Amino acid sequence: MTKIFAHRGASGQYPENTMLAFEKGIEAGADGIEFDVQLAKDGRIVVIHDERLDRTTSLKGFVKDTAYDVIKTANAAANHHHTYSDTKVPLLEDVLFWAEKKHFLLNIELKNSVIRYEGMEEKVLEEVKRFHLEERVILSTFNHESLALCARLAPHIERAALTSDVLYQADRYITSIPASGYHPRLNSPAAADDVLKKMRNSSIKVRPYTVNRPEDMKRLIEAGADGIFTDFPAKAVAMLKNE
DSSP: OOEEEEETTTTTTSOTTSHHHHHHHHHTTOSEEEEEEEEOTTSOEEEOSSSBSTTTSSOOSBGGGSOHHHHTTSOTTGGGTTTTTTOOOOBHHHHHHHHTTSOOEEEEEEOOSSSOOTTHHHHHHHHHHHTTOGGGEEEEESOHHHHHHHHHHOTTSEEEEEESSOOTTHHHHHHHTTOSEEEEBTTSGGGSHHHHHHHHTSSOEEOOBOOOSHHHHHHHHHHTOSEEEESOHHHHHHHHHHO
């Protein structure tokens, strides 16, 4: 059955990559949450999508140039006006501490394809192991060299290759990393029904992103996608129940 992942939490309605959005995603019935991590200036693992703070927080500048003691003073719901004025940018450890006693999946996207963030893989894996979440975590990134490093450091933790374009012989390529997940962009040919069918005959799990329209949810569920990432998990859960 298709797994529903709340993309940056229930980010269609709540401030993305915040504890509020994650909690609402799970309350909506999602099987898991997806979120992004980067390193602050002091090396702490911050949950945020953009390399810059400007879009989603009340601060400006690069995450890499800002210590977390400064980042935590920001309003993490800057693009939601004043509705959620007390919302903070969480650390990875905040999310994992909350998730430890629960039962959902966690897709951690390493945002290291623009800025390399030396040592990020080791830091993230250390936290995952500290909270005993190895069996519930999927590590994904557009940086496939980083995935290969994760495979060497922690071969037992699931890995998935994020792509925005078509891969030639995707099944062979992903297996060569090695990874077992394929996360293609929704409106690319890689998310077409024939690709999903081909991948179903392999051990590779296909989970397209970002699936927000009901007709796309329906098509992918019917095509047997292993998972979908959506900003509106409640809609996807309702769609799945009606299938």
